[in-house]
Amino acid sequence: DVKVTQSSRYLVKRTGEKVFLECVQDMDHENMFWYRQDPGLGLRLIYFSYDVKMKEKGDIPEGYSVSREKKERFSLILESASTNQTSMYLCASSPGTGGYTFGSGTRLTVV
């Protein structure tokens, strides 16, 4: 019954590494989103996409990029991981209207 799948539940990476977080949805949704979730800060939008090969910056895009080559897949890329990018990363998708469906999250630790 899983609708939004994030490839890794936990990741540990070294400072300076390039990191790929993958997200796949099977609901044929147009819109996909990447958020990071930090205690006391809530969810902050990194990037979103409302169509294949389209991307828009969210509120905190610095240090991140994204790729959407297929409708069902939205990847988040950390070009050079830093310790301040240690966080829980949440992927979500939505149809044209209505609420989000979230993945289970990827807890990334950068050491």
Next chain:
Amino acid sequence: AQRVTQPEKLLSVFKGAPVELKCNYSYSGSPELFWYVQYSRQRLQLLLRHISRESIKGFTADLNKGETSFHLKKPFAQEEDSAMYYCALSGGYQKVTFGTGTKLQVIP
């Protein structure tokens, strides 16, 4: 700019007591408001949205445009209501802004 404020980081209530989780928003247009919930070790999920005007798990929320509020209420708290609650606002392109969250702790 759109902003969502949840003033309480933690709300503790006794089982059977009424619950009110506060949410205020700032948005220049007509917003769509949501409440999301995250139970322990589960994914974030939609609880309710204002346009549906429905009650989910005994929770209701009314949009008050005059006070720019969307408080979440339940008359009698249950232990299984303990969770993290996020208020959220949708502007253009389905871009949703979340509040910082309120942890609800229901004491047996």
